[in-house]
Amino acid sequence: MPADLAVVGLGYVGLPLARRACEAGLDVVGHDTDPAVVDGLAQGRSHVGDLGDRDIAAMTAAGFRAATDPGILTGARTVAVCVPTGLTPSGEPDLGPLTSAVRTVAGRLSPGTLVSVESTSHPGTTEEIVRPLLEATGLRVGEDFHLAYSPERIDPGNGRFSLRDTPKIVSGCTTLCAKHAAGFYEQLVDEVVVARGTREAEMAKLLENAYRYVNIALVDEAALYCERVGIDVWDALRCAGTKPFGFAPFRPGPGVGGHCVPVDPRYLMAHAAARGFSFRTLDAAREVLDAMPGHVVERARGLLRRTGTDPAEARVALLGVTYKADVADLRESPAYAVVRGLRAAGVRVVHHDPYTEDFAVDGVPVPRQASAREAVAGADLAVLLQDHAEYRSVDWDAAGRPVLDTRGTAEGHRVERL
Ligand SMILES: NC(=O)c1ccc[n+]([C@@H]2O[C@H](COP(=O)([O-])OP(=O)(O)OC[C@H]3O[C@@H](n4cnc5c(N)ncnc54)[C@H](O)[C@@H]3O)[C@@H](O)[C@H]2O)c1
Known part of the structure; x- marks a missing residue:
């Protein structure tokens, strides 16, 4: 039986997503290139702070299984890509894990699949980088398969808001792609917010963190100024x-x-x-x-x-x-x-x-x-x-x-x- 959801990258973002999907009654599989992650999960161990070993046991009981072999993705109805988008040693965006994961997904892509990218990246990533890699299979977005961007907003350690009650932004390369993505995520979260396009959704995620970046810098600089002039910041x-x-x-x-x-x-x-x-x-x-x-x-x-x-x-x-x-x-x-x-x-x-x-x-x-x-x-x-x-x-x-x-x-x- 093909899985309802395959999660690619089982880290701080992918594992809670897999857990929520299991809770919602979906048949979920996971793929991670790190054998330590997959072996740990097979032994019932969580490596992510917000999930305990009991959560892994509940996921396993619900049928969750993970593998380093990408064959586990074959036939999945939805594939969520949750791999890291970090920086290179020289501080430049590193899209290596994302393009590598998307190539893996392309190798297993079947007609009708919804591919949803959750990794944070710059505007245009879904359309200009992910789409061509998937279409190199000969399958066409919006006709043969659906491509969506839905940024994860998880806040590790936040006891108040979870994946379920944080509104989820979804977007698609076509209107139909967005519709499929909204339908999928509505099973997992209380509120889905449909963006006009993938670029707007990508920008929304970057804006959220840029907002924190700038405001933290503002209070940091205020602290430096207050120290200089003798004010209790x-x-x-x-x-x-x-x-x-x-x-x-x-x-x-x-x-x-x-x-x-x-x-x-x-x-x-x-x-x-x-x-x-x-x-x-x-x-x-x-x-x-x-x-x-x-x-x-x-x-x-x-x-x-x-x-x-x-x-x-x-x-x-x-x-x-x-x-x-x-x-x-x-x-x-x-x-x-x-x-x-x-x-x-x-x-x-x-x-x-x-x-x-x-x-x-x-x-x-x-x-x-x-x-x-x-x-x-x-x-x-x-x-x-x-x-x-x-x-x-x-x-x-x-x-x-x-x-x-x-x-x-x-x-x-x-x-x-x-
Ligand atoms: N951590 C957060 O709080 C957070 C919140 C919102 C969004 N995000 C975004 O979500 C994405 C994932 O972040 P994370 O914190 O979960 O990363 P992470 O490092 O915790 O997990 C990523 C997992 O992907 C695996 N991986 C790497 N390359 C792979 C590949 N090619 N194929 C399969 N698996 C692969 C790694 O082994 C790792 O287990 C990033 O784009 C990040 O910016 C993170």
Whole structure:
């Protein structure tokens, strides 16, 4: 029996989609090129924070199976492509995994299939890159098969909104493609929003993350300005945040991380630049955001000096190194740049994070301390990089050490905020 849905790329996006489809009663299969992912799932293990092993057991009971062999895609009625769209080592958009996955799908494409791309990418990707690869089979979009773009909006660690109750944008290369896509996703989510075309849907997703990118840069720069002129930025933000309309609260921090916010705007910037358009708000935001880890390093060095410790002799404990609170994901975390900067100043760096076992930068492990308390007590300075829930109950003054709080959540006489 052909599957109702085949998910290609079983990561932070693909696995929750597969889970939701299983819940909705669909027959679901998955394909991932990483044998560790497929073997782990076969052994009932989830590698994605928002899903537990019990979810995998429920999916398996509902018939879900995954394979590295793309043969598992054959005949699937719908194929959702959820592979990474990251950056190359030189910081350029990397469409390698997407084009490779689409070629795999093309090799198994059968008439009547709906192919839906969920990976984030620049406007035109579906029409100009994905479509020709699929049509190279001789099958035609809108006639023999349907091609859609439906960006994933999943927010890892968000306990309030799930895939089901977050409106899903769908779009198609033709009106019929969009109709098929809407019909498919209506089985999984409460609300489907049909975009005018695939470019509008691609742009909508990039705008959502560009909005976060620019606003985080704005509050980061406000924090730098407030520090310069002696204003408590956290209090200013608390007050501004009471406005019930027209102001979306964002908080300063040590920089941005994860697979989306620092990455997606780069797709937009590169696409614009290739067309001679300079996306100035994004360029300015990038400049501010890229400088934040270095600013944290400078603040840490200044605090060490003020408390009589030579940075080159110091030991600094970083608390929370994942890119987001209460999420185990280290991708693009600003903690990497903070470690590099501190090490360059001769500082010995250790860390604590309830969500990591190992944390290494440039192949050199950053030793892990057993608890936040132990990390603070054994260091000349603690830097709170990520405000995981468990840190809310820490008595920051107990160890008598200075603490640099980059998240504005720690309280104490020895705490200094970004
Ligand atoms: N993580 C998020 O919060 C989030 C949110 C919204 C959108 N997105 C977008 O969704 C897409 C996927 O992101 P993710 O976070 O799930 O990535 P991920 O790295 O967690 O998972 C992607 C999976 O795809 C597999 N893969 C890579 N190349 C493949 C190929 N050619 N064929 C089959 N499998 C392949 C990888 O092994 C991996 O398991 C990206 O475009 C991302 O921008 C991510």
